[in-house]
Amino acid sequence: MSIDGYLDCAAPRRLELSNDADFDRVDAVRASCDAIFVGAATVRNDNPRLLVRSESRRDERTDRGLAPSPTKVTVTERVELDPGANFFTAGDAEKLVYCASSRFAHARLRLGKVATVVDGGQPVEMRRVSEDLGARGVYRLMVEGGGKVHTQFLTHNLVDELQLVVAPLFVGDSRAPRFVTDGRFPWNPGRRATLAEVRQIGDVVLLRYALSPRFETD
Ligand SMILES: NC(=O)c1ccc[n+]([C@@H]2O[C@H](COP(=O)([O-])OP(=O)(O)OC[C@H]3O[C@@H](n4cnc5c(N)ncnc54)[C@H](OP(=O)(O)O)[C@@H]3O)[C@@H](O)[C@H]2O)c1
DSSP states (O other), rough: OOOSSBBBBBSSSSOSSSHHHHHHHHHHHTOSEEEEEEHHHHHHHOOOOOOOOHHHHHHHHHTSSSSSSOOEEEESSSSOTTTSSHHHHHSOOEEEEOOOOGHHHHHHHHHHHTTTEEETTTTTOHHHHHHHHTTTTOOSSSEEEOOHHHHHHHHTTTOSEEEEEEOOOOOOOTTTSSSSSSSSOSBBBBBBOEEEEEEEEEEEEEEEEEEEOOOOOO
């Protein structure tokens, strides 16, 4: 995020916040996970591929009998997702779309050929999504945004570790998406989170917070 807590600018063009060294670190984290989760707005706005970029990391995964890149997961209510988006077309990883029950039939019609569409309930709750992912063999999930998705995982106390990278710039536009939206967070003035690590990576800083007993120090 920016110094002032934004994930992006308000303009349609994506704002790059990290530097190359941090993108590479993120690639290593991706490679260590079973699945990567992003909200539907991130799929629409950023059109991310969500693949492991490094060939050696992809090879290491295949040597371990895994797909080269983790499973991709998204969530939607409106189902306004393009089946031609990179989320669906880039790489051979499994793709999962959790959608609200009321839109499940529509979602299957629209996306059933490019992803496994899962009825996520009404409303879709991240605890239920997490449990369903666990039943599908996803034990380590990386949630890559955006803010609405971060907020739900955090407020429902589902997060083991928060990795927050602060880029040395301001966005200064409240129309831009923030790291989180409003909510009741388990870490607050009465219960401070545990700061586990601070790491400078070139001109950005990585803050790692241990948010559950399942936090692992690498
Ligand atoms: N800096 C970074 O590292 C980073 C990372 C990721 C994203 N971003 C930025 O974040 C912005 C998007 O963030 P955002 O907060 O606007 O959106 P978001 O969290 O990416 O996605 C929100 C959307 O996900 C769906 N959704 C979320 N929770 C749901 C639920 N419980 N049930 C059903 N659907 C649910 C809805 O999709 P529908 O509207 O389809 O119903 C909702 O509009 C983008 O600009 C992107 O560039 C930045």
